[in-house]
Amino acid sequence: MTYNNKPNPDDRSDNVEKLQEMIVNTIDNMQKAEETMQNVSGEDRAHIEAKNERRRESIDAMRSEIKDENSAR
Structure with missing residues (x-):
């Protein structure tokens, strides 16, 4: 039996909103x-x-992650 499981694409477009x-x-x-x-x-x-x-x-960690996300854009 062959499995064709593919990971979902890494969609970070709404990360900042979720973190906020x-x-x-x-x-x-x-x-x-x-x-x-x-x-x-x-x-x-x-x-x-x-x-x-x-x-x-x-x-504090979430705010830091928001800064990282914003600087990556």
Whole structure:
């Protein structure tokens, strides 16, 4: 049996738009987590703070990727 599987072409035409949407969604999640933090303490609060820090790092990485995409054009 022969498989004729071909990879999809690498279409990056909408990468910047997708990254921008991901940044907006991540910021929204951070804001919701900040609101939740007002109602929790201790370990739960530390968990949320750590997750928001990881979200900030992800946002920085996505912004860097947007710059790379724009300079590649």
